Amino acid sequence: MSLKLIAASAIAITAVASAASARDQVQVAGSSTVLPYASIVAEAFGENFDFPTPVVESGGSSAGLKRFCEGLGENTIDIANASRAIREKEIKACAEAGVTDIVEVRFGYDGIVFASDINGNSFEFTPVDWYKALTAQHFVDGALVENTLTTWDQVNPAFAAQEIQAFIPGTKHGTREVFEEKVILQGCEDGGYFDAMVASGMDEDTAEETCMSIRTDGRSVDIDGDYTETLARIDADSNGIGVFGLAFYENNTDKLQVATMNGVVPTVEAIATGEYPVSRPLYFYIKEAHIGVIPGLKEYASFFVSDDIAGGEGPLAAYGLVADPELAETQGVVDAAGN
Amino acid sequence: MSDATPQAPRKSSSLLSVDTQTQKRNSAENRFKNYGLIAVMAGLLALVILLTSILNNGLSSFQQSFVTIEVELPEAKLDKSGTRDLTVMSKVTTFGYAPLLTAAMQAVIEENGVEIEGLTKKEIGGFVSKDSAAQLRDFVLANPEVVGTTQSFTFLANGRIDGYYKGRVTAASAELDKNVSPAQLQLADALLDAGVLTNGFNTGFFTKGDASGQRPEAAGLGVAILGSLYMMIVVLCLALPIGVAASIYLEEFAAKNRFTDLIEVNIANLAAVPSIVFGILGLAIFINFAGLPQSAPIVGGLVLTLMTLPTIIIATRASLKSVPPSIRQAALGIGASKMQSVFHHVLPLAAPGILTGTIIGLAQALGETAPLLLIGMVAFVKEFPGAPPEGFFDPASALPVQVFNWTQRSDPAFVERASGAIIVLLVFLILMNAIAVLLRRRFERRW
Numbered sequence A: 001m002s003l004k005l006i007a008a009s010a011i012a013i014t015a016v017a018s019a020a021s022a023r024d025q026v027q028v029a030g031s032s033t034v035l036p037y038a039s040i041v042a043e044a045f046g047e048n049f050d051f052p053t054p055v056v057e058s059g060g061s062s063a064g065l066k067r068f069c070e071g072l073g074e075n076t077i078d079i080a081n082a083s084r085a086i087r088e089k090e091i092k093a094c095a096e097a098g099v100t101d102i103v104e105v106r107f108g109y110d111g112i113v114f115a116s117d118i119n120g121n122s123f124e125f126t127p128v129d130w131y132k133a134l135t136a137q138h139f140v141d142g143a144l145v146e147n148t149l150t151t152w153d154q155v156n157p158a159f160a161a162q163e164i165q166a167f168i169p170g171t172k173h174g175t176r177e178v179f180e181e182k183v184i185l186q187g188c189e190d191g192g193y194f195d196a197m198v199a200s201g202m203d204e205d206t207a208e209e210t211c212m213s214i215r216t217d218g219r220s221v222d223i224d225g226d227y228t229e230t231l232a233r234i235d236a237d238s239n240g241i242g243v244f245g246l247a248f249y250e251n252n253t254d255k256l257q258v259a260t261m262n263g264v265v266p267t268v269e270a271i272a273t274g275e276y277p278v279s280r281p282l283y284f285y286i287k288e289a290h291i292g293v294i295p296g297l298k299e300y301a302s303f304f305v306s307d308d309i310a311g312g313e314g315p316l317a318a319y320g321l322v323a324d325p326e327l328a329e330t331q332g333v334v335d336a337a338g339n
Numbered sequence B: 001m002s003d004a005t006p007q008a009p010r011k012s013s014s015l016l017s018v019d020t021q022t023q024k025r026n027s028a029e030n031r032f033k034n035y036g037l038i039a040v041m042a043g044l045l046a047l048v049i050l051l052t053s054i055l056n057n058g059l060s061s062f063q064q065s066f067v068t069i070e071v072e073l074p075e076a077k078l079d080k081s082g083t084r085d086l087t088v089m090s091k092v093t094t095f096g097y098a099p100l101l102t103a104a105m106q107a108v109i110e111e112n113g114v115e116i117e118g119l120t121k122k123e124i125g126g127f128v129s130k131d132s133a134a135q136l137r138d139f140v141l142a143n144p145e146v147v148g149t150t151q152s153f154t155f156l157a158n159g160r161i162d163g164y165y166k167g168r169v170t171a172a173s174a175e176l177d178k179n180v181s182p183a184q185l186q187l188a189d190a191l192l193d194a195g196v197l198t199n200g201f202n203t204g205f206f207t208k209g210d211a212s213g214q215r216p217e218a219a220g221l222g223v224a225i226l227g228s229l230y231m232m233i234v235v236l237c238l239a240l241p242i243g244v245a246a247s248i249y250l251e252e253f254a255a256k257n258r259f260t261d262l263i264e265v266n267i268a269n270l271a272a273v274p275s276i277v278f279g280i281l282g283l284a285i286f287i288n289f290a291g292l293p294q295s296a297p298i299v300g301g302l303v304l305t306l307m308t309l310p311t312i313i314i315a316t317r318a319s320l321k322s323v324p325p326s327i328r329q330a331a332l333g334i335g336a337s338k339m340q341s342v343f344h345h346v347l348p349l350a351a352p353g354i355l356t357g358t359i360i361g362l363a364q365a366l367g368e369t370a371p372l373l374l375i376g377m378v379a380f381v382k383e384f385p386g387a388p389p390e391g392f393f394d395p396a397s398a399l400p401v402q403v404f405n406w407t408q409r410s411d412p413a414f415v416e417r418a419s420g421a422i423i424v425l426l427v428f429l430i431l432m433n434a435i436a437v438l439l440r441r442r443f444e445r446r447w
Helices: A002-017 A035-048 A061-068 A088-096 A127-134 A174-190 A193-199 A204-212 A227-236 A246-251 A268-272 A297-305 A315-319 A327-336 B020-062 B094-111 B121-125 B131-142 B159-164 B171-176 B182-194 B222-253 B258-271 B275-289 B297-321 B325-333 B338-366 B370-374 B399-406 B413-443
Strands: A027-030 A055-057 A079-082 A102-117 A137-140 A143-146 A166-169 A220-223 A241-245 A256-258 A279-287 B063-072 B150-156 B197-201
Touching (some): A027 A035, A035 A055, A035 A315, A061 A079, A061 A279, A079 A297, A102 A174, A102 A246, A127 A174, A166 A227, A174 A193, A174 A204, A193 A204, A279 A297, A297 A327, B020 B063, B063 B094, B094 B131, B094 B182, B131 B150, B159 B182, B171 B182, B182 B197, B222 B399, B258 B297, B399 B413
Parallel strands (some): A027 A079, A166 A241
Antiparallel strands (some): A102 A241, A102 A256, A137 A143
């Protein structure tokens, strides 16, 4: 009977569906890092154009790109937000579903910062410190030994004797990938541990993997939720040091203090010049076949990358986005799309 | 009992002194009562803690700071052509309107003789919500004749200024905060004295749509309330007739055999299926197969219908069962057909129970988020859906989804909004459950 019910309702739906009108608003999904920026743009777009406000979903870069690659048509999304570049595998999946023309738009950079409780100790980190504190196994005298460091002064005598307690993004986040590559692996290489491993006869891939494996004894906690969860963890444990996006930190400067990396304070300017090392580009991907079919799609994309919005003085920069110095080039890419 | 069994000599007992066995039984009973009381207290304590924390965080979201200022609307800026042609005038974006607000704020500061050291132009402009420029533009485009005049407007104050009057922002935290300065707080106090800044009831919380992370003060529940309402309408219109029809058939007409047993087990099973499963089903059937739009209340309603159906069927069958067979037999005995006996006698008597079950099912559906995740309703939706029936196909949000969304935003003002949304959701749930209890009390008959 339950099956019959489902079948009956499905038939009813199909009958109604044919009566449903064409979609007239842009549908966006993807990275939760890009979501606040995309919603600011969507809001301003709805205010200033005659098109309806686009609907923006989050759910992560990978989930967004997966839905993007489901195919063409009104009940698929038009734009995928991503905090990393699209992968070869995803392009292939897209092509198989008929999504062949994808326009990649890089609209700015996002800084990744290390912040702790405002009343706690201050830190001046280098990637090597983070590698030493969080890697699963240290490479000492040609052998791998378990990481047993428990306080920050054991990592670097310059630091206070504070318990090591890190809150890092979980593996489903794009941020985790950047953290591993630009901080942990970088620290492993800077400290000469990587070379030592290779010299001892380990092949490069294994050495890289060993470098990037994070300890699992509770000193480092994966946060699968959002930055609000990381903030709540630090509120509860003042020893905690969390990984945040720059924009999130900028909105909570009364609760958090930020650590420097290689002596550079993370600011929009320092990230733009590349002085602050831990940053990554943010993208959105447009389905070219939908341009001209979904009203407002191209206008939304051009509005997103316009100087008024994504430029250094725009609302996105005010929120914490690092403007792309090559924005003019991006604008050209968007303008050429769908012609 | 036979006489042969030797009886143990009973201890002499008196009515005045309690023997040990009775004492034991009495203390066991007392202990049990205390355990029960402790269990109830633990439940109540959890409820009290939950409610106080939500009320503490959320009640302030029903209050809001407003700024009332006179804004000059110069023709040179808003309509260079001077023709009042809307297509030309709409070329001026909200970025073009923002300087007018800054100028108006500066004027009002001078007018009231407020002097604050270190107050920059940017801080003056940032005193009102970023939503104001859009409000101004909408007003001008709706009434082009006002260009060239000066009009009085009531704008929302910036979220941090608003937070100052709710205790979330203090002079000390403003010192460290990049988004507000102590000078702005001084300005707020001065404008409050001058009567420019007022604190009042936040009607916008119920009438506005969602807002982006930069303007928490403008975020409202309007779209979410409407979206939830639409979904409940869909659920009610589909789940009630289907559920009642299925129950009547199963209870009154179907033969009791292995097949109906199997259905019964399946319905009970469906009631316990995690709600996210219905979301997966909804995505596969309603969106990918039937081609319904994403983020639409119709799909949400359909998914929640599937989720609510077992609840309604189980409740309806229980209340049909509780109607005594004598009523059916009496109806059949005076010549009514089976259908007549069901529709004229059994169903009306079971109706209060059915309605109670339906309302409880609806309340359950109202608070559900998980299945909506997969059908695209957990999204930033600013625009209101249209009037039904087309509105069922427009994107909308839902109350629990709005709570989920707001708790993820970086601005601390959204914590307050989220708690406020929880209060609204709780009020709706309490209302629905109260109606269910009332119906049961008034109409339920016991045999």
